[in-house]
Amino acid sequence: xxxxxxxxxxxxxxxxxxxxxxxxxxxxxxxxxxxxxxxxxxxxxxxxxxxxxxxxxxxxxxxxxxxxxxxxxxxxxxxxxxxxxxxxxxxxxxxxxxxxxxxxxxxxxxxxxxxxxxxxxxxxxxxxxxxxxxxxxxxxxxxxxxxxxxxxxxxxxxxxxxxxxxxxxxxxxxxxxxxxxxxxxxxxxxxxxxxxxxxxxxxxxxxxxxxxxxxxxxxxxxxxxxxxxxxxxxxxxxxxxxxxxxxxxxxx
Amino acid sequence: xxxxxxxxxxxxxxxxxxxxxxxxxxxxxxxxxxxxxxxxxxxxxxxxxxxxxxxxxxxxxxxxxxxxxxxxxxxxxxxxxxxxxxxxxxxxxxxxxxxxxxxxxxxxxxxxxxxxxxxxxxxxxxxxxxxxxxxxxxxxxxxxxxxxxxxxxxxxxxxxxxxxxxxxxxxxxxxxxxxxxxxxxxxxxxxxxxxxxxxxxxxxxxxxxxxxxxxxxxxxxxxxxxxxxxxxxxxxxxxxxxxxxxxxxxxxxxxxxxxxxxxxxxxxxxxxxxxxxxxxxxxxxx
Numbered sequence: 001x002x003x004x005x006x007x008x009x010x011x012x013x014x015x016x017x018x019x020x021x022x023x024x025x026x027x028x029x030x031x032x033x034x035x036x037x038x039x040x041x042x043x044x045x046x047x048x049x050x051x052x053x054x055x056x057x058x059x060x061x062x063x064x065x066x067x068x069x070x071x072x073x074x075x076x077x078x079x080x081x082x083x084x085x086x087x088x089x090x091x092x093x094x095x096x097x098x099x100x101x102x103x104x105x106x107x108x109x110x111x112x113x114x115x116x117x118x119x120x121x122x123x124x125x126x127x128x129x130x131x132x133x134x135x136x137x138x139x140x141x142x143x144x145x146x147x148x149x150x151x152x153x154x155x156x157x158x159x160x161x162x163x164x165x166x167x168x169x170x171x172x173x174x175x176x177x178x179x180x181x182x183x184x185x186x187x188x189x190x191x192x193x194x195x196x197x198x199x200x201x202x203x204x205x206x207x208x209x210x211x212x213x214x215x216x217x218x219x220x221x222x223x224x225x226x227x228x229x230x231x232x233x234x235x236x237x238x239x240x241x242x243x244x245x246x247x248x249x250x251x252x
Numbered sequence: 253x254x255x256x257x258x259x260x261x262x263x264x265x266x267x268x269x270x271x272x273x274x275x276x277x278x279x280x281x282x283x284x285x286x287x288x289x290x291x292x293x294x295x296x297x298x299x300x301x302x303x304x305x306x307x308x309x310x311x312x313x314x315x316x317x318x319x320x321x322x323x324x325x326x327x328x329x330x331x332x333x334x335x336x337x338x339x340x341x342x343x344x345x346x347x348x349x350x351x352x353x354x355x356x357x358x359x360x361x362x363x364x365x366x367x368x369x370x371x372x373x374x375x376x377x378x379x380x381x382x383x384x385x386x387x388x389x390x391x392x393x394x395x396x397x398x399x400x401x402x403x404x405x406x407x408x409x410x411x412x413x414x415x416x417x418x419x420x421x422x423x424x425x426x427x428x429x430x431x432x433x434x435x436x437x438x439x440x441x442x443x444x445x446x447x448x449x450x451x452x453x454x455x456x457x458x459x460x461x462x463x464x465x466x467x468x469x470x471x472x473x474x475x476x477x478x479x480x481x482x483x484x485x486x487x488x489x490x491x492x493x494x495x496x497x498x499x500x501x502x503x504x505x506x507x508x509x510x511x512x513x514x515x516x517x518x519x520x521x522x523x524x525x526x527x528x529x530x531x532x533x534x535x536x537x538x
Binding site for chain 2 (some may be wrong): 052056067068069071072076077078081082083084087090091092095096097099100102103127128140143145153181
């Protein structure tokens with residue numbers, strides 16, 4: 001999986017006549033990780049919907065090295081639905097087509113292996129709604145892993161996750177990069193963005209794109225977050241913290 | 253007290269029993285998805301929405317069954333389109349979600365059209381009675397054939413589309429991202445439910461379609477923890493309620509629909525109060 005995994009050129013997208021995202025151009029190579037930073041309504045989810053083919057761009061071009069896998073936010077899932085962690089992982093096998101057939105042995109094995117990889121093998125038979133927040137995120141990550149996709153789009157995968165799950169998920173991300181997969185991770189966490197290869201700052205348009213050293217500066221972050229940004233300076237270091245409402249109903 | 257064996261011995265009861273068994277199969281298979289996908293209101297509305305078609309068919313000599321199916325399919329398509337186009341909700345919803353608003357809006361439009369046709373254009377008093385109440389003791393072969401075909405379609409649809417319906421119901425955004433034909437699967441589910449509602453009208457009437465398709469699955473939902481268990485349990489509950497309800501109707505000399513409906517409601521109520529989930533709620537509150 002070498003070469004460019006994602007390339008976006010002068011992308012614009014919106015809903016009806018309302019433009020939500022404009023002038024977005026970036027690229028990620030296979031094996032690279034990019035953090036997509038931005039406030040609620042900044043266009044992170046809209047960008048993902050375009051990359052997933054759910055939303056037609058109104059301008060620009062998108063190139064992907066293959067169908068991306070998507071890890072949604074857990075609050076968009078139904079906790080009362082009678083499915084187990086294994087059922088959720090098995091849903092990932094539907095991406096290969098043949099959705100009209102029951103899962104076969106290889107597909108069950110792939111789902112079980114994905115659960116093992118995210119540390120949920122012992123909880124395969126547990127209902128999704130009975131898992132903790134971090135375990136749910138890991139089950140959704142297992143669903144994405146099963147798809148064996150060259151590009152993974154992860155929508156706030158560490159939001160509300162316990163430290164143990166966060167470490168495990170971060171470890172899986174490192175493995176995926178080592179396998180040559182590209183990761184695009186939407187996040188509110190400015191500090192965690194420093195651990196990515198690339199950072200894309202969005203606020204209805206592209207504010208900055210490049211390495212963390214190039215992009216995570218006061219000017220770019222203030223243009224991205226505006227009054228939602230608090231910069232903490234203690235002499236030797238500078239930390240930026242966003243004040244978010246986490247109202248995903250209005251996120252775009 | 254009459255013998256329960258009369259249900260099998262007497263021809264008119266035998267036909268009614270066969271009809272209830274066929275509807276129970278549909279109710280068991282589709283009812284699970286109606287409950288899981290929160291389509292109870294739609295399943296209730298789909299039968300009633302056929303009103304203008306039945307009135308027009310009665311006046312023009314067209315088969316009411318064909319008119320009912322045509323209107324029901326159109327209704328299902330309209331509801332699905334209203335939900336997906338964003339006409340009634342957020343323009344951002346490209347994936348199947350809640351159909352409640354579209355169901356209500358198009359139901360009102362259908363009923364208003366039916367009332368105008370029935371009162372100002374055609375004379376259709378009998379059609380209204382048949383639509384609302386139905387009768388299990390007066391079914392013809394076509395009614396039974398339609399119910400059998402719908403039961404077969406429901407079973408085939410659930411086998412082929414069950415995984416997709418599950419993925420869409422669990423996480424609409426995620427299902428779309430998997431490349432699943434979420435919109436088409438959603439439309440097929442609505443169409444199956446709509447046609448199933450039409451198939452139940454001759455037997456129980458539009459007012460009590462819910463008794464056949466929703467109550468058994470709602471009861472089963474309180475007893476089971478998996479989709480496969482839900483389908484099996486809903487099928488069993490629907491069969492049991494249909495047979496016992498028919499026997500009660502025969503014994504009490506009343507139409508069969510109401511005893512089946514009351515039985516379904518009582519079972520749901522009892523399970524809600526005393527079932528395993530109620531015990532869990534009590535434990536959590538203690």
